[in-house]
Amino acid sequence: MNDNLDGSSPARGLSAIAPKEGGGFPNPGLPPHIHRQADLSKAAEKRAERLVASMFVLSIVGTVLFIAAYFLVTPTGINLFAEEGTPKALWWSNLTTGLGLAIAVFFIGAAAVHWAKTLMPDDEMVEERHDIRGSDETREIAAGIITDGLAESGIARRPVIVTAMVAALAALPIAVLAPLSTLGPLPGGRLHHTFWGQNARQRLARDHDGTPIKLSDVAMNSVFHVMPEGLTHETEHFLEERAKAAAVLVRIDPALSKNEESMAMGVEGVLAFSKICTHVGCPVALYEQQTHHMLCPCHQSTFDVTDGAKVIFGPAHRPLPQLPIEVDDEGYLVAPGDFTEPIGPSFWNIHKEK
Amino acid sequence: MTTTTPSTRKQTSDAEGSSRAYKLGAVGGDWLDQRVAGGGLVKFMARKIFPDHWSFMFGEVALYSFVILLISGVFLTMFFDPSMEEVIYSGPYEPLQGLMMSRAFESTLEISFEVTGGLLFRQMHHWSALVFMVAIFVHMFRVFFTGAFRKPRELNWIVGFSLMVLGMVAGFSGYSLPDDVLSGNGLRVIDGLMKAVPVVGTYLSMLLFGGEFPGTAVIPRLFTVHILLVPAMILGLIAIHMVLLVLHKHTQYPGPGRTERNVVGFPVFPVYAAKAGGFFFLVFGIITFISATTSINAVWNYGPYDPSPVSAGSQPDWYMLWTDGGLRLIPGWESTIFGYVLSWNILIPMVIYGLLLGVLALYPFLEAWVTGDDRERHVNDLPYNAPVRTGLGVAWIMTYLILALAATNDIIAVALQLSINDLTWALRIAFFVVPVLSFYITKRLCLSIQRHKREKALHGEESSRIVRTETGDMIEIHTPLSEFDRWVLVQHDDYRPLSAGKGVSSLRAKATSFFFKDRISPVTPSELREALEHSGHEKHVIDELTGGDYRTPAEKTQH
Numbered sequence: 060m061n062d063n064l065d066g067s068s069p070a071r072g073l074s075a076i077a078p079k080e081g082g083g084f085p086n087p088g089l090p091p092h093i094h095r096q097a098d099l100s101k102a103a104e105k106r107a108e109r110l111v112a113s114m115f116v117l118s119i120v121g122t123v124l125f126i127a128a129y130f131l132v133t134p135t136g137i138n139l140f141a142e143e144g145t146p147k148a149l150w151w152s153n154l155t156t157g158l159g160l161a162i163a164v165f166f167i168g169a170a171a172v173h174w175a176k177t178l179m180p181d182d183e184m185v186e187e188r189h190d191i192r193g194s195d196e197t198r199e200i201a202a203g204i205i206t207d208g209l210a211e212s213g214i215a216r217r218p219v220i221v222t223a224m225v226a227a228l229a230a231l232p233i234a235v236l237a238p239l240s241t242l243g244p245l246p247g248g249r250l251h252h253t254f255w256g257q258n259a260r261q262r263l264a265r266d267h268d269g270t271p272i273k274l275s276d277v278a279m280n281s282v283f284h285v286m287p288e289g290l291t292h293e294t295e296h297f298l299e300e301r302a303k304a305a306a307v308l309v310r311i312d313p314a315l316s317k318n319e320e321s322m323a324m325g326v327e328g329v330l331a332f333s334k335i336c337t338h339v340g341c342p343v344a345l346y347e348q349q350t351h352h353m354l355c356p357c358h359q360s361t362f363d364v365t366d367g368a369k370v371i372f373g374p375a376h377r378p379l380p381q382l383p384i385e386v387d388d389e390g391y392l393v394a395p396g397d398f399t400e401p402i403g404p405s406f407w408n409i410h411k412e413k
Numbered sequence: 414m415t416t417t418t419p420s421t422r423k424q425t426s427d428a429e430g431s432s433r434a435y436k437l438g439a440v441g442g443d444w445l446d447q448r449v450a451g452g453g454l455v456k457f458m459a460r461k462i463f464p465d466h467w468s469f470m471f472g473e474v475a476l477y478s479f480v481i482l483l484i485s486g487v488f489l490t491m492f493f494d495p496s497m498e499e500v501i502y503s504g505p506y507e508p509l510q511g512l513m514m515s516r517a518f519e520s521t522l523e524i525s526f527e528v529t530g531g532l533l534f535r536q537m538h539h540w541s542a543l544v545f546m547v548a549i550f551v552h553m554f555r556v557f558f559t560g561a562f563r564k565p566r567e568l569n570w571i572v573g574f575s576l577m578v579l580g581m582v583a584g585f586s587g588y589s590l591p592d593d594v595l596s597g598n599g600l601r602v603i604d605g606l607m608k609a610v611p612v613v614g615t616y617l618s619m620l621l622f623g624g625e626f627p628g629t630a631v632i633p634r635l636f637t638v639h640i641l642l643v644p645a646m647i648l649g650l651i652a653i654h655m656v657l658l659v660l661h662k663h664t665q666y667p668g669p670g671r672t673e674r675n676v677v678g679f680p681v682f683p684v685y686a687a688k689a690g691g692f693f694f695l696v697f698g699i700i701t702f703i704s705a706t707t708s709i710n711a712v713w714n715y716g717p718y719d720p721s722p723v724s725a726g727s728q729p730d731w732y733m734l735w736t737d738g739g740l741r742l743i744p745g746w747e748s749t750i751f752g753y754v755l756s757w758n759i760l761i762p763m764v765i766y767g768l769l770l771g772v773l774a775l776y777p778f779l780e781a782w783v784t785g786d787d788r789e790r791h792v793n794d795l796p797y798n799a800p801v802r803t804g805l806g807v808a809w810i811m812t813y814l815i816l817a818l819a820a821t822n823d824i825i826a827v828a829l830q831l832s833i834n835d836l837t838w839a840l841r842i843a844f845f846v847v848p849v850l851s852f853y854i855t856k857r858l859c860l861s862i863q864r865h866k867r868e869k870a871l872h873g874e875e876s877s878r879i880v881r882t883e884t885g886d887m888i889e890i891h892t893p894l895s896e897f898d899r900w901v902l903v904q905h906d907d908y909r910p911l912s913a914g915k916g917v918s919s920l921r922a923k924a925t926s927f928f929f930k931d932r933i934s935p936v937t938p939s940e941l942r943e944a945l946e947h948s949g950h951e952k953h954v955i956d957e958l959t960g961g962d963y964r965t966p967a968e969k970t971q972h
Binding site: 086089158161184242302340359405 | 513525532598611671678687696706720721725742743754904909915941
């Protein structure tokens with residue numbers, strides 16, 4: 060009683076199909092066809108024909124427009140609508156070439172679809188389906204071919220070959236690892252150290268203009284984006300070093316501090332932290348002066364600068380590593396060494412010394 | 414019932430048969446047939462019948478926007494230089510003059526500002542990528558909600574699913590190529606995700622970037638992935654998708670004359686050659702129009718990639734949003750075991766994404782296991798006739814949307830002046846609550862639609878005209894349905910829960926109970942007979958009272 064409705068038996072014995080009373084309703088067949096205007100009236104047919112033809116003509120107009128605009132409305136050379144080389148010229152070039160091309164292609168489509176919908180036959184046609192599975196005869200022949208082929212190959216009689224073949228096919232993919240491994244070097248200690256640690260007592264410099272920062276420059280509640288002074292375009296792996304050395308310098312009222320250890324690594328409330336988020340590594344670029352929170356704009360991890368940049372909200376876990384700083388004889392801020400721990404996203408062996 | 418079959422259809426082309434064009438065609442056809450068996454192909458394909466429905470066009474949109482991607486992409490490769498060599502910009506865009514940037518970013522600026530039509534093709538490429546992914550998703554859920562993934566189409570579902578995943582890879586590798594601040598931070602997130610993989614994470618990151626992030630290798634590598642590897646895979650899978658489509662023949666919606674053993678519609682030639690061919694040009698035209706008028710991914714505003722800055726409001730393209738949302742919602746969980754780190758704040762979202770995709774890919778097999786239905790299914794379900802499936806589909810989409818919303822939480826918070834922390838918490842809760850709620854609401858809605866359709870099949874359309882009998886009874890006049898209209902409401906199959914035992918495992922019994930315990934049984938022929946007798950009796954009473962004139966008194970005075 061849980062047979063398929065077409066009378067066959069389900070392969071797994073029982074299906075959840077509910078049987079239909081008396082086999083259900085009979086299919087009434089296709090409903091009577093309703094003719095379109097263009098099928099009934101010669102005038103409507105002519106109208107449709109004219110519309111299709113004029114849309115094709117409109118497409119030609121679009122093509123002409125596109126070609127004309129391509130040479131007469133250019134971003135850097137001749138431009139009919141704006142002074143050459145200006146942003147306006149680019150805007151006009153993009154608009155006119157784009158509209159020309161859009162008209163050229165759109166109206167070919169509109170014409171073809173309208174032709175099909177109004178003038179091509181619209182009485183529905185019926186095509187029979189056939190089972191996807193082959194006939195029993197075909198399946199028998201197929202099974203015969205496979206068994207014969209297997210017998211001819213002798214795969215069942217030659218286990219030594221089979222074992223060796225499986226071993227060979229299993230071994231070969233391991234070879235892929237060799238070229239794969241040359242795609243990049245091993246990490247080594249790279250991720251554990253930054254440019255700050257390469258030379259002791261580097262000055263803290265403003266990001267981009269590279270000028271060193273004096274303690275007296277750092278006003279209360281101000282924030283600086285900081286790079287090591289020695290890190291310049293000439294430095295080897297410049298961008299990679301920037302990606303790790305980026306730091307943020309802030310000055311807070313020492314009375315607000317909740318973390319003695321963190322304050323001890325700064326000077327008079329001036330503290331430096333890694334700018335790279337410990338979640339997945341975005342630059343923690345937003346500093347809220349009122350609350351002394353640093354916020355990562357990518358996933359909103361929030362760090363409390365008054366408490367050693369501990370995480371107070373969001374997906375990050377580790378505090379932003381702090382960069383201990385001192386003041387040199389000339390009053391400039393310097394970093395005696397590297398960050399307190401590896402910067403950026405956590406990884407498997409981040410806590411292991413390298 | 415019309416039993417026209419494509420091959421027996423009469424042509425009225427006698428008069429045109431002698432024209433020059435036909436003769437030329439015959440010569441060309443003969444030439445091709447003798448070389449590539451063109452005749453056999455035309456005989457096999459040209460009169461194949463495809464059913465017509467607006468919802469069948471989403472897949473077409475996906476296919477056509479892929480073609481537009483190929484066309485605009487070829488144009489872009491002529492001018493793009495995937496190099497991370499640092500150069501100093503001296504082009505026409507003043508705000509960036511004198512800045513250090515990679516060749517990749519510089520050549521993107523050249524395409525945008527100096528190559529005629531370059532900006533147009535860049536924008537067409539980006540817009541069609543967005544349309545491609547929208548179309549894939551909508552098509553996929555059209556297939557899901559109508560049950561068009563059922564036997565024999567399970568494998569084609571997997572092919573389509575793989576195309577969706579490859580589309581994401583193509584999109585991500587593509588928008589990373591300009592090497593701007595926004596996409597560079599996207600790559601940095603990928604670097605962070607890889608580093609979180611236990612044991613081998615840092616190795617994977619080093620291998621991808623050819624050293625430390627950002628290095629000088631990743632853009633050229635992504636370029637190869639983007640213009641060769643992924644498109645080749647997509648093309649191959651599209652070919653398989655199409656071959657299987659022809660082999661299975663298209664599914665059709667239930668309707669009079671449509672059965673599991675036929676397909677009712679129009680032939681490939683000439684109707685679909687014109688309609689589908691024309692539709693390609695329509696999609697092309699609309700994407701071109703959008704690109705001519707609407708700016709997208711203006712990388713010159715973001716600036717060249719530099720590891721230090723990032724702008725607030727950093728979002729990936731829409732189809733990658735959901736992969737970012739989980740990373741924003743997860744609390745900062747991380748544990749250290751024997752000194753080694755497990756970053757749950759990354760691993761848990763990754764596992765959730767994997768589960769979401771996995772469930773989607775395997776759903777056809779899950780449902781087939783539950784129903785035990787192993788017939789070929791070519792007539793689509795109406796979504797309300799499969800309440801649990803529809804509910805699960807909506808729950809999946811809601812989960813996806815919550816994750817996508819979470820990825821825009823900063824923008825929402827600013828726009829609606831909410832606290833980002835409160836909003837994040839609300840979305841954390843919503844991630845668990847909303848899918849469950851939306852499942853139940855959808856399921857109940859489906860069941861009530863079924864009840865409504867059942868009433869309609871039995872009693873016909875309500876006419877809003879009520880007749881009062883002498884005894885004070887009120888009878889509403891119903892317009893009976895034609896047998897063609899009624900067929901759609903009564904044709905569907907019904908499933909019911911199985912009890913355990915007799916080859917049914919208790920797990921499967923529970924699953925069938927979850928799927929089918931709440932059911933509205935479809936109208937049976939005897940119920941309909943009874944209803945018709947009843948309405949015949951009612952009509953008799955109404956006709957006696959009204960004299961067969963169903964107009965209201967107001968209508969009567971008007972005429």
